[in-house]
Structure formats: structure tokens, C-alpha cells
Amino acid sequence: MAVIRGTKPTRAVLIALRRRIKVAQTGHELLKMKRDGLMIEFFEVLNRAKTIRQELVNEYIRAEQRLSLAKAADGTIAIKSVAFALQKEPAVDLQSRNIMGVVVPKITAEAVHKKMYERGYGIIGTSAAIDEAADAYESLVDKIITAAEVETSLMKLVDDIEKTKRRVNALEFKVIPDIKDTIRFIGFALEEMDRDNIVRLKKLKAKAQKRAKAEEAEKAAKAAAEAAASAT
Amino acid sequence: MEIAVIGNSDAVIGFSLAGIKKAYEATSEEELVNKINEVMADPNVGILVLHQSDYNRLPKRLQSTLSNSVRPTVIAIGTEQSTEMREKIKRAIGVDLWK
Numbered sequence: 521m522a523v524i525r526g527t528k529p530t531r532a533v534l535i536a537l538r539r540r541i542k543v544a545q546t547g548h549e550l551l552k553m554k555r556d557g558l559m560i561e562f563f564e565v566l567n568r569a570k571t572i573r574q575e576l577v578n579e580y581i582r583a584e585q586r587l588s589l590a591k592a593a594d595g596t597i598a599i600k601s602v603a604f605a606l607q608k609e610p611a612v613d614l615q616s617r618n619i620m621g622v623v624v625p626k627i628t629a630e631a632v633h634k635k636m637y638e639r640g641y642g643i644i645g646t647s648a649a650i651d652e653a654a655d656a657y658e659s660l661v662d663k664i665i666t667a668a669e670v671e672t673s674l675m676k677l678v679d680d681i682e683k684t685k686r687r688v689n690a691l692e693f694k695v696i697p698d699i700k701d702t703i704r705f706i707g708f709a710l711e712e713m714d715r716d717n718i719v720r721l722k723k724l725k726a727k728a729q730k731r732a733k734a735e736e737a738e739k740a741a742k743a744a745a746e747a748a749a750s751a752t
Numbered sequence: 753m754e755i756a757v758i759g760n761s762d763a764v765i766g767f768s769l770a771g772i773k774k775a776y777e778a779t780s781e782e783e784l785v786n787k788i789n790e791v792m793a794d795p796n797v798g799i800l801v802l803h804q805s806d807y808n809r810l811p812k813r814l815q816s817t818l819s820n821s822v823r824p825t826v827i828a829i830g831t832e833q834s835t836e837m838r839e840k841i842k843r844a845i846g847v848d849l850w851k
Contacts, residue, residue, distance in 0.1 A: 559845075566841075566849060580829050587766045596765065603768035610771050612753050614798040614823055625822045627798065639771075650769070657770035660829075661755065668799045668827040675819055675837065682844035 524702045529709030537706070541699045548691040555684045557620050562677045569670045572663070579663045583656040590653035594646070602650055606639060610661055622680045624673035629665045633658045753798030756791045756824070758784065763803060781809055788814065797824045804830025 527533055590599055612629040639654060756774040757767040764775040774797065778784040784806055791800050800818075807815065807828035818826040819836065842848050 562845075576829060577831055581831060583766055584762065587762060587769075591762075591765075596761075599765055599769065603765065606769070606771045608771055609773055610755055612755060612798040614753050614825070616822060623822060625825050627825065653766065654769040657766045661767070661770045661772070664755070664801055664827055664829065665799065667829075668825045671827060671837070672822065672825045675840070676822070678837075678840045678844045679820070682840075685844065 522698050522701055523705045524698055527702055527706065529706045529713075531710065534703065534706045534710070537699055537703050541696065541703065544691055544696050544699060548688065548696065551684055551688045551691065554620055555681065555688055558622070558677055558681045558684060561619050562674070562681060565670060565674050565677060569667075569674045572667045572670050576660075576663045576667045579656070579660045583653070583660045586649070586653040586656040590647070590649040593649040598646070599650055599653070602646055602654070608634070608639075610665075612665055619673075619677070620680075622676050624676050625669055627665055627669040629662075631662060633662055753824075754796055755799045755801065756794070756797045757801045758787050758791065759801070759803045759806060767801070778806075785810065785814065788818070792818075792821065792824065794824075800824045800826045802826065802828045804828045804832050808832075 527537075587599075610629065612627050615626045615628070616623045617626040618624075633655070754774055755767075755772050756776070757763060757772055758776050758778050759767075760779065761777055764777045767775045774791070774794075776787050776791070778787045788800070788802075788810075791797050802818075807818075810818070815836070838848065
């Protein structure tokens with residue numbers, strides 16, 4: 521029995537504890553529901569994250585290869601100069617979404633992948649290798665944008681699932697049983713006090729009766745003595 | 753908002769080809785940490801891209817700050833798998849669900 525330390529066995533505390541256990545039980549139910557909800561969300565995101573991670577790795581390998589080719593064909597400086605000529609910078613819009621109290625990012629972006637003539641550098645002045653490298657990196661960035669959202673959501677969800685689980689377990693196996701034990705303890709203590717009181721009252725009553733009887737006897741004796749005196 | 757990249761020279765060149773202006777080169781660990789702190793403080797950066805091997809080199813404390821950050825969102829790319837996510841899932845769910 522794990523009674524909460526420092527509780528006084530009084531009726532006021534008992535009532536307060538009864539109220540607390542009600543709150544703890546509702547909280548436990550709610551947290552359990554939250555945990556289940558998070559789990560469902562988590563599985564959905566997990567499936568997406570797995571495929572996106574795989575695609576991202578593939579895209580990354582492709583991009584690195586294309587870049588190496590471009591470097592071999594044109595040299596680093598040529599690529600850098602092309603990069604300087606680019607006009608459009610990929611822009612993303614970061615918002616946050618709320619899944620059962622968990623803040624996850626929601627990223628929206630227009631496609632980074634562009635047509636060759638939209639990039640802003642001359643087509644004639646550069647080689648096909650550079651075009652391909654740019655192309656590969658653009659689609660890599662597209663993938664990164666989706667992956668960033670999904671993976672961060674997953675991370676956040678996992679964190680919160682752990683937290684919620686801990687809370688549910690703490691309530692279920694520590695807080696609620698402790699309160700129950702304490703309520704039982706206070707109940708016993710109050711009963712014990714009741715019994716004490718009954719015994720005490722009985723004792724007092726017996727004493728009072730004894731005294732009353734003695735008084736009566738005395739009175740009777742006095743009366744008898746008076747009667748005897750008047751007779752003589 | 754913009755995308756920022758911190759990595760080796762190849763990554764910097766590649767991502768600048770995709771139009772990203774905030775591509776920084778960092779090789780030593782110190783440079784890496786300094787640049788990351790700088791980028792994290794930049795309110796215009798929405799996504800920070802790191803290389804997985806660089807990410808693994810970072811101090812644990814910084815790693816957890818990065819993985820918990822929403823604005824900017826940090827993502828590590830590379831061929832090697834990160835064990836962090838796997839471990840976390842294992843710890844939270846109790847089962848290794850990652851593949």
C-alpha cells in the first residue's frame with residue numbers, strides 16, 4: 521500500500537481525494553485516446569516517410585553523379601558561373617499544423633523543377649552535363665521539401681507519443697492506485713476513530729449511570745433515614 | 753522563405769545550381785557548428801539541409817535541437833541511414849517499425 525505521504529486522515533482530505541481521483545481518471549481516459557489518435561496519425565506518416573526517404577536517397581545519388589559528370593566535363597568554375605546566372609530562388613512557405621496538440625510543420629512550395637529555358641542561363645553557352653546536373657539537383661530540392669515536412673512530423677509525433685505514453689502509464693500505475701490506497705487508508709482511520717469514540721461514549725455513559733445510581737441509592741437511604749427519624 | 757544548405761563544396765555547387773543562394777561550405781567541425789547556429793538564427797530560412805555524415809559529427813545536444821526545430825526544419829540527406837529516427841521509434845512504440 522502506497523499511501524501519499526503527509527496526508528491527514530480527515531474527512532475534508534477524503535472528499536478532496538475523491539475529487540482528485542475523478543479528475544485523474546478522466547485525464548487518463550483522455551490521454552489514452554490522445555495516444556491512440558497519435559498512433560494512427562503516426563502510422564500514416566510513417567508509410568509516407570519510408571517511401572520518401574528511399575526516393576530522396578535515390579535522387580541524391582543521381583544528383584551527385586550528374587554533378588560529378590558536369591564537373592568533369594566543364595570544370596567547377598563553369599558550373600559556378602552558371603549558378604550565378606540563375607534568377608529564381610526556390611521559395612518555401614512554412615506553416616505549422618496541429619495534430620492533437622503536436623505542432624508539425626506544413627511546407628508548401630512551388631515546384632523547383634524548371635524547364636531548361638526557364639533557368640536563366642544561356643542554353644548555348646553551357647554543356648548538357650550542366651543542364652542535367654541542374655535538373656537533378658532541382659528535383660532533389662523538390663524531394664527535400666516534401667521529405668522535410670514528413671520527417672519532421674514523424675519525429676515530433678514519435679516524441680509526443682512517448683511523452684503521452686509515459687503520462688498514461690504514470691496515471692494508470694502510480695497516481696490512481698496511490699490515491700485509491702490513500703482513500704482506503706483514510707477510510708480505515710476514520711472508522712477506527714469512530715470505534716474509539718463509541719467505546720469512549722459507552723464508558724462515559726456507564727460512568728454516568730453508575731453515578732446516577734449511587735445518587736439514587738443515597739437519596740433512598742436519606743429518605744429512609746428521615747422516615748425512620750419521623751417515626752420515632 | 754528560403755532553403756539553406758551547409759555541406760562540402762560539391763553540395764554547395766550542386767544546390768546553387770538548383771538556385772539556392774544560401775549554400776555555405778563548411779568542412780571543419782567548428783565551422784559547421786558556427787554556420788549552423790548562424791542559419792538557425794536567420795528568420796528567413798525555412799529548411800536547412802545538411803549532409804548526413806556532417807550531421808552525425810555534430811554534438812548530441814545540437815543534434816537534438818536540430819531535430820526538434822520546426823522553424824527552420826532541418827533535414828539530413830545522404831546515402832547512409834540515420835539511426836536516430838529508428839532508435840526513437842523503437843523507444844516510443846516498442847517495436848522496430850522502420851523497415
